[in-house]
Amino acid sequence: MKKLHIETYGCQMNVADSEVVASILSPHYSITDSLHEADLILLNTCSVRDNAEQRIRKRLRELAALKKKNKHLLVGLLGCMAERIKEQLLEEEKTLDFIAGPDAYRSLPELIDKASVGTVSFNVHLSEEETYDDIDPVRYDSNGVSAFISIMRGCNNFCSYCVVPYTRGRERSREPNTIIAEAQNLFKKGFKEVTLLGQNVNSYCWKEAEKNIDFADLTEQIARISPLLRVRYATSHPKDISDKLLFVMAKYPNVCHYIHLPVQAGSNEMLKKMNRIYTREYYLERIKRIKEILPDCAISTDIIAGFCGETEQNHQDTLSLMKKVGYEYAFMFKYSVREGTKAAEKFEDDISEELKIKRLEEIIALQQQLSLESNKRDIGKTVTVLVEGVSKRSDQHLFGRNSQNKVCVFPRQHYKVGDYVEVKISRCTAGTLMA
Ligand code: SAH
Ligand code: SF4
Numbered sequence: 001m002k003k004l005h006i007e008t009y010g011c012q013m014n015v016a017d018s019e020v021v022a023s024i025l026s027p028h029y030s031i032t033d034s035l036h037e038a039d040l041i042l043l044n045t046c047s048v049r050d051n052a053e054q055r056i057r058k059r060l061r062e063l064a065a066l067k068k069k070n071k072h073l074l075v076g077l078l079g080c081m082a083e084r085i086k087e088q089l090l091e092e093e094k095t096l097d098f099i100a101g102p103d104a105y106r107s108l109p110e111l112i113d114k115a116s117v118g119t120v121s122f123n124v125h126l127s128e129e130e131t132y133d134d135i136d137p138v139r140y141d142s143n144g145v146s147a148f149i150s151i152m153r154g155c156n157n158f159c160s161y162c163v164v165p166y167t168r169g170r171e172r173s174r175e176p177n178t179i180i181a182e183a184q185n186l187f188k189k190g191f192k193e194v195t196l197l198g199q200n201v202n203s204y205c206w207k208e209a210e211k212n213i214d215f216a217d218l219t220e221q222i223a224r225i226s227p228l229l230r231v232r233y234a235t236s237h238p239k240d241i242s243d244k245l246l247f248v249m250a251k252y253p254n255v256c257h258y259i260h261l262p263v264q265a266g267s268n269e270m271l272k273k274m275n276r277i278y279t280r281e282y283y284l285e286r287i288k289r290i291k292e293i294l295p296d297c298a299i300s301t302d303i304i305a306g307f308c309g310e311t312e313q314n315h316q317d318t319l320s321l322m323k324k325v326g327y328e329y330a331f332m333f334k335y336s337v338r339e340g341t342k343a344a345e346k347f348e349d350d351i352s353e354e355l356k357i358k359r360l361e362e363i364i365a366l367q368q369q370l371s372l373e374s375n376k377r378d379i380g381k382t383v384t385v386l387v388e389g390v391s392k393r394s395d396q397h398l399f400g401r402n403s404q405n406k407v408c409v410f411p412r413q414h415y416k417v418g419d420y421v422e423v424k425i426s427r428c429t430a431g432t433l434m435a
């Protein structure tokens with residue numbers, strides 16, 4: 001059997017996709033961690049910001065050296081960068097033997113066959129139906145405790161700055177019975193936590209003859225598999241996080257009290273230019289509702305600093321919104337122009353690099369403070385942690401996460417990976433709870 005090495009960049013969807021790819025290629029390739037052992041190297045790539053793509057280009061230069069030493073080595077590029085740049089990428093990057101877009105993974109065996117006789121080829125066809133629903137992912141890099149389940153693909157939102165609708169194509173939901181069967185199967189194999197994935201999971205919708213199954217219905221069905229199977233999901237778009245879903249989360253203790261609700265910006269002016277559909281007021285109303293229905297729910301977000309035309313006041317509005325919500329965690333980015341998007345066509349990228357960095361640093365500093373405050377409020381509480389592994393800092397300690405997705409570290413004693421452990425929080429940093 002030949003050896004395959006996969007490197008995954010970008011979002012969790014890509015992690016799930018790499019597991020699908022490993023499954024599609026499993027009749028001919030087994031996975032290896034080692035680059036030097038590999039007959040085939042695949043890079044599953046991200047295009048969301050320019051630096052994500054620059055990183056891949058650098059990686060390809062490193063792989064070129066490896067290819068010189070091993071004439072039989074094949075290198076393929078998958079994912080969003082393949083879809084965005086298409087066959088032009090094969091012109092630019094001579095290290096590549098083939099490229100495949102996110103909906104083209106079933107054709108990988110063919111692309112590899114062609115590459116092995118020296119024909120450079122590509123498939124970047126985007127599908128309206130492909131969900132890989134019949135493929136059982138190979139969880140080759142798993143801790144055996146938590147797994148991703150991809151429940152939908154694509155995005156129809158066209159936020160003006162974002163390349164994802166172009167690289168991932170139209171939104172489509174996966175057949176619910178295949179999702180439930182995958183979750184049941186994982187639970188049988190000993191997994192204790194599943195994360196339902198999509199760019200926009202709250203708009204999950206499966207139309208059946210008599211009724212529609214929405215995301216709240218699906219979550220409820222997965223939650224019923226076992227009280228010992230935790231359910232998480234990502235990502236939510238504020239426009240369709242419904243009360244119905246919040247009530248399902250309140251009803252089933254195994255549906256984790258954690259919501260990733262990207263806001264992107266705090267001023268209505270920026271939100272409108274970003275085509276986010278909602279207003280600051282609407283977003284804060286949703287937060288209020290979350291806190292009413294799920295008082296202990298943790299909330300995280302994504303924020304973009306320095307979008308086109310952002311004034312100091314707009315930036316202050318982002319900071320004040322962050323304080324109002326009191327986010328537990330945030331992913332924070334500088335705006336990066338993506339060719340082909342509405343923002344690139346319509347607005348000038350007029351915030352200087354220095355100012356973007358300054359604003360981003362202010363956002364990061366504030367978030368650091370908010371995360372620390374939130375963690376301090378947990379000191380003295382008893383929480384249930386699902387153990388994921390041994391702490392990196394000390395083999396006498398284990399780590400896991402509580403329902404709120406906070407990492408907790410505690411003495412190992414007789415506990416093991418996959419156990420639920422009740423611990424009492426005694427100390428914290430901005431990033432970790434210690435028990
Ligand atoms: N579907 C998810 C997130 C997808 S991309 C959602 O709608 O929230 C992850 C994050 O990358 C986005 O939330 C956004 O904050 C950031 N992002 C996307 N395009 C970007 C760009 N052009 N520049 C900087 N950050 C960007
Ligand atoms: Fe991008 Fe917006 Fe779709 Fe998220 S919802 S993937 S930010 S277009």
Ligand code: F3S
Nearest residue numbers: 010011046047048080
């Ligand atoms: Fe990146 Fe594509 Fe995900 S652009 S963030 S890998 S959907």
